[in-house]
Amino acid sequence: MMRRYFILLFVILSVNIVYGQEVTKNTADKLMSNTNSKVQIGGYAQIDYNQPVNAGEFSNGNLDVHRLVLLFGYRFSERANFVTEIEVEHVKEIFVEQAFLNYKILPWLDFRGGLMLVPMGIINEYHEPPTFNGVERPNLDSKVVPTTWREIGAGFTGRFDNASLKYQLYIMNGFVGYNDEATFRGTDGLRKGRQKGAESIMSSPTLSTKIDYYGITGLKLGLSTYNGKSQSSLYDGIEKGDDTAISSADSSVVGISMVGFDARYVIGGFEARGQMNVTNLKNTDQYNDFTGKDLGSQLFGWYAEVGYNLLHSTETEQKLIPFIRYEIYNTHAKTEGALEINDAFDRKDVTVGAGWWVSSGAVLKMDYQFLSSATGSTSGMFNMGIGIWF
Amino acid sequence: MKTVIIFLILFSIAECSLAADFYTKKQALKIVINTLKDKEVELVESIDVTDLLGKLTPVVIYRFRRVKGVDFYAVFTQTMGRYEMFDYLVITNMKFVIEKIKVTKYRSEHGGEIGSKKWLEQFYGYSSGELRYKKEISALSGATISANSIVKDIPKVLKILYNSCN
Numbered sequence: 001m002m003r004r005y006f007i008l009l010f011v012i013l014s015v016n017i018v019y020g021q022e023v024t025k026n027t028a029d030k031l032m033s034n035t036n037s038k039v040q041i042g043g044y045a046q047i048d049y050n051q052p053v054n055a056g057e058f059s060n061g062n063l064d065v066h067r068l069v070l071l072f073g074y075r076f077s078e079r080a081n082f083v084t085e086i087e088v089e090h091v092k093e094i095f096v097e098q099a100f101l102n103y104k105i106l107p108w109l110d111f112r113g114g115l116m117l118v119p120m121g122i123i124n125e126y127h128e129p130p131t132f133n134g135v136e137r138p139n140l141d142s143k144v145v146p147t148t149w150r151e152i153g154a155g156f157t158g159r160f161d162n163a164s165l166k167y168q169l170y171i172m173n174g175f176v177g178y179n180d181e182a183t184f185r186g187t188d189g190l191r192k193g194r195q196k197g198a199e200s201i202m203s204s205p206t207l208s209t210k211i212d213y214y215g216i217t218g219l220k221l222g223l224s225t226y227n228g229k230s231q232s233s234l235y236d237g238i239e240k241g242d243d244t245a246i247s248s249a250d251s252s253v254v255g256i257s258m259v260g261f262d263a264r265y266v267i268g269g270f271e272a273r274g275q276m277n278v279t280n281l282k283n284t285d286q287y288n289d290f291t292g293k294d295l296g297s298q299l300f301g302w303y304a305e306v307g308y309n310l311l312h313s314t315e316t317e318q319k320l321i322p323f324i325r326y327e328i329y330n331t332h333a334k335t336e337g338a339l340e341i342n343d344a345f346d347r348k349d350v351t352v353g354a355g356w357w358v359s360s361g362a363v364l365k366m367d368y369q370f371l372s373s374a375t376g377s378t379s380g381m382f383n384m385g386i387g388i389w390f
Numbered sequence: 391m392k393t394v395i396i397f398l399i400l401f402s403i404a405e406c407s408l409a410a411d412f413y414t415k416k417q418a419l420k421i422v423i424n425t426l427k428d429k430e431v432e433l434v435e436s437i438d439v440t441d442l443l444g445k446l447t448p449v450v451i452y453r454f455r456r457v458k459g460v461d462f463y464a465v466f467t468q469t470m471g472r473y474e475m476f477d478y479l480v481i482t483n484m485k486f487v488i489e490k491i492k493v494t495k496y497r498s499e500h501g502g503e504i505g506s507k508k509w510l511e512q513f514y515g516y517s518s519g520e521l522r523y524k525k526e527i528s529a530l531s532g533a534t535i536s537a538n539s540i541v542k543d544i545p546k547v548l549k550i551l552y553n554s555c556n
Contacts, residue, residue, distance in 0.1 A: 040474060073474075075497070078497075081497070126500070159496075159505060161505035161506060161507050164507065164508050164509070214506050214508075215506065217508065218528050264531040265531075266524070266529035267528070267529070268524070
C-alpha cells in the first residue's frame with residue numbers, strides 16, 4: 001500500500017516538474033520565454049554620423065554611439081512596479097535616466113516617485129529613435145526643452161479612458177542655477193542646470209503637470225506646464241535673519257514658468273507633429289549681474305513636421321518615410337535689463353530626410369539640416385544614423 | 391500520508407489550471423455590469439478555453455443574459471503591451487459580432503492610450519475578416535505596440551469564441 005502511495009507521489013511530482021518548467025531555466029531563459037515575467041527588460045540605442053558642412057573650411061565628421069539605454073523593470077504586485085533605465089552616452093558616460101516606483105491606488109490614480117522624466121512636449125518622454133523622424137532630436141528639444149530632462153520627485157498620474165485623457169502632476173526638484181558657479185547661459189538657457197538626480201541640491205521644489213487628450217482618431221494633443229524657482233547652493237548654511245546673505249542668494253536664482261503644447265496626427269500613411277514651448281524667466285537681470293552670465297528672460301520655439309510612409313499601401317511592416325521639419329528656437333526671445341538680445345541665439349533649422357524602418361523597432365535614417373540664425377550665418381549638417389528599440 | 395497526497399493532488403490541479411483565478415465569475419460580473427451600465431445581467435455559463443488553439447495567454451468566456459432574455463458573450467483575455475501583458479474584455483452578441491471592448495488592466499508605463507474608448511469603438515461591428523493596424527483600424531499615437539498587438543489578437547479571440555461556442 002505504501003509503495004502505491006510513493007508511486008503516485010512520484011507521478012504527481014513529475015507532472016509538477018514537467019508543468020513547472022521554470023525550475024530548469026536560467027534568468028535569461030525566463031526573461032525571453034515568459035511574457036508574464038515579473039522582470040521586464042528592454043532598451044534603445046542611437047548610433048550617429050554627423051558631418052558639418054561649412055562653406056570655405058574643412059570639418060571633421062563625428063561618429064558616435066550617442067546613446068545606449070537599457071531598461072529594467074520589476075513588478076512586485078499588480079499594483080506596484082519599479083522601472084529604471086541605465087544610459088550610456090558617448091560610450092563612456094553612465095547615467096541613470098529613470099528610476100521610479102509606481103503604485104496603482106485606483107484604476108485612474110497612480111502614485112509615482114523617484115527619478116522621473118519631466119513631462120514636457122513630445123521628445124522628453126518619447127525619445128526612442130524609432131519613434132521620431134530625423135537622426136537627431138529637434139533642436140528645440142535641446143535648447144528650450146533640455147531633453148533628456150529628468151529630476152527626482154513624486155506625484156500622481158492616471159488615465160480616464162472614457163474621456164481619453166491622461167494626466168501627470170509631480171512635485172520635482174528643479175534646475176540648479178548656481179552650485180558654486182553659475183550654470184544658466186544665453187545659448188541654451190537652462191540646459192546646463194539639469195541635476196539628473198545625481199547628488200542634486202534643492203532649495204525650493206517645482207511643479208510639473210501635463211494633460212494629454214487622445215479622443216480624436218489619429219490625433220494626440222498635449223499641454224504641459226512647469227513652474228518654480230531654480231536651486232542655489234548659496235542658501236545652504238545661511239542664518240535665518242541674515243538678510244544680506246539671503247539677498248545675495250536670491251540673486252542666484254531665477255523664477256521659471258514653462259508652457260508647452262504638442263500635437264501628433266496620423267492618418268493612413270500621412271503623419272504630422274508639432275510642438276511649441278515658451279519659457280518665461282524672472283530675476284534674470286539680477287542673475288546676470290550677479291554671475292556675469294547672459295541668460296535671456298524668455299525662451300521660445302516651435303516646430304512642425306510632416307512625413308509620408310511610401311510603403312503604406314503594401315503589406316510589409318517596413319516603413320519608408322521621407323519627411324521635412326521646420327523649426328524656430330530663440331533663447332533670447334526677450335532679455336531683461338542691460339543685456340542686449342543676441343541674434344545668434346535666434347535660430348532656424350530646416351531638416352529634410354528619410355527613415356527606413358526595416359522593422360518596427362529598427363530604423364536607418366539619413367537627413368540634411370539647413371541651419372541659420374538671425375545674424376545671417378548659415379551652415380549645414382549631414383546626418384546618418386541607426387536607431388533601435390526593443 | 392493520505393493527507394499529504396491529497397494536498398499534493400489539489401496543489402497539482404491548482405498549478406495546472408492556468409486561468410483558474412483569471413477574471414473569476416464574481417469579478418467578471420462586476421466588470422460587465424460596469425461596462426454595460428446595466429445591473430440586470432446574470433451569468434449563464436462559463437468556459438475556460440485558455441489552452442485552445444495555441445493562444446498562450448488566458449482566455450475565459452462567460453455567457454450572460456440580460457433581463458430581457460438577450461444573451462451575449464464576454465471574453466476576458468490578455469495580449470502584449472510595450473513591456474507587459476494587458477487585459478481586455480470583448481463583448482459580442484450571439485452571432486459573435488463585437489458590441490463592446492474595454493481594456494480592463496494596463497500595466498506598462500507607456501501605451502495606456504490603448505484604453506481610449508473612442509479608439510476601441512472602431513472594433514464595434516467586427517466579427518471576422520481582415521483587420522490591420524493603420525488600414526481597417528486607425529493609428530493610435532503613443533500606443534503603437536499595444537494597438538498593433540490588440541489588432542492582431544482580436545481576430546484570434548473571436549475565432550476561439552466561435553469554435554468554442556458555435
